[in-house]
Amino acid sequence: MTSTSWYDERRADRAAERQADREDRTTERAEARKDAEAERRRKAADRREREERQAKARAARAAKVGKITGWVTADPARAFVRLVQACSIVPAVVSQIGALTGAGVEPLLAGLLAAMLEGAAWALVAMGSRAEGERSTRTYRIGAWAAGAVAAWINYSHGAQQYAAHSWVAIVLALSSLVAVWLTDLQTHGGKGPTKVEKQMAKDRKAHASRRAADHPEVLKVAQRLLSATPHGALHPDDAWRVAWSYVEGVGVTGVTADLIAGQLAAKARVTEVSEPRPAAPDWGPDMPPDPFLDDPDSVYEPLFPEALEAASRRSSDSPESLDGKGLQGVTSAPKKAAAEQLRDASGNNPQAADGRPLAPEDLAQVRALADLLASTDQALSVKKIRELIHCRSDYAMRLRNQVQAERSGRDDDGGEPAVTR
Structure with a gap:
């Protein structure tokens, strides 16, 4: 064996020894880390267990104190x-x-x-x-x-x-x-009696009942009779008042009377008289103004009731003084019929009576021209359009329309112009 080979072997042995040392140290460090991690986990588990024991002890002490002072904190005044x-x-x-x-x-x-x-x-x-x-x-x-x-x-x-x-x-x-x-x-x-708001409401209800009795004694008398005639609690006082109002005044909306309806209609007639254009040479009497509210010849004056009054008339079951009984709904009157009766004069005549004057040729000519114009645009000849053109009553306009329709129907039967639809 030469000296060179011996040195090579020696270096190789030393390198192997150093590699073995490094591996040993690496193994030792890995074991140390594992031991440290296990120790950390053990301490964390011990800490959690200790904290749980302390929390349970605190909860037990709080429960004991709560049994002693709970009634104080629940109601300090008591x-x-x-x-x-x-x-x-x-x-x-x-x-x-x-x-x-x-x-x-x-x-x-x-x-x-x-x-x-x-x-x-x-x-x-x-x-x-x-x-x-x-x-x-x-x-x-x-x-x-x-x-x-x-x-x-x-x-x-x-x-x-x-x-x-x-x-x-x-x-x-x-x-x-x-x-x-x-x-x-x-x-x-203390504290179980009526509040200030409840006392004020009771005072207001009492004052309202006094005013109602003073202003409407006849309605009050009928309402009291209805309440006394029905089983106790079966009829709500407000329902009885609404029914009594419809019997005495003839209107299903409480607060509205025939005089108010007549005044409303008269006011509307005056407003229409001064606001709508008047014909230059009217062919009806001065005491027969045009009907401003009639678009349909079969209709009559229809009074308009404010929504607030209608809502107040229906509001009874939710009132504070409810008897918790089944309220009887008020009798629904016919406001149109009541308004028509108010329009009758002292002699029994109705201003809505049919106008029997003959059809004027010039009016027929205007309606024929209007019918031709509407027919060209596929529109119907209506009473409303005739009234707007001639400024006449609805029954007179209806007669003009019927005459023109009859003429056009005859032409259609003879092969002439098509008939005018309503």
Whole structure:
């Protein structure tokens, strides 16, 4: 073996040793990391377990404290009233026992009598609280205050003798028998009466009923008869009023009367008279103005009721004074018929009567020209268009239309122009 080969082998051995050392160190570091990770996980698990135990301990302590103070946090007012009761009853009973024993009463008997006076007041307060909402509590409240007043008088008399140099102590002892009764009475009966808004609403309803009775006595009389005739609670008062209004005034919308409808129609006629163009040479009488509201010869004047009145007339079941019964719907009247009756004059004649004057040739000529124009545009000849052209009444316009249609129908039968449709 030469020296060169020996050195080569030596270098190779050293390189192998260094590689083995590196691998060993790498293995050791990997094992160390694994150990460190395991230790970290163990500590984290221990910490979580410790925190869970602490949380359970805190929850248990909070539950114990909640059992003691829960009734205080749930209703602080009730809790403080109970505190005042305890601080009031004990001095009151002790003062009464001292007053009775000072008067020569045996201690046992004095204790029983003091418990009787204070216990009577509290028993009456508890009985009044149970009767709240079911029957009158006036008797219980008066009895509780009377028993408390007797106990307060005994305490005051004893305090005035025992603490003559400090008369205010007697007043404090007297209050010890009244303060707790007063607070408990407020807690039991206070806040259950009507609110200011409810009182104002009741006052407004009473004033409204008074005005209604004064303004509409006849309707009120009929409404009361309807209510007395039907089973109690079956008919709502507002429904009865609406039905009575329709019977007395003839209109299903409460607040509207025949006089108001007549005034409305007269006002509309005056407005139309001054706003619509008038013909230069009218061929009807001066007392027969054109009908501004009739587009259909079969219709009559139709009064327009405000939506607010109609809505108010229907609003009854949701009112605060509802009897919770099945309300009877008001009788629906015929406003058109009522309006037509209002238009009749004193002699029984109706201004809507048919106009019997003969058809004027010039009017027929204008209508024929209009029919030709409408036929060229495939439009129908209507009463409204004739009225707008000639400024006449609807019945006269209808006669003109019928005449022209008859003429055109004859032409169509003879092979002439097509007939004019309505």
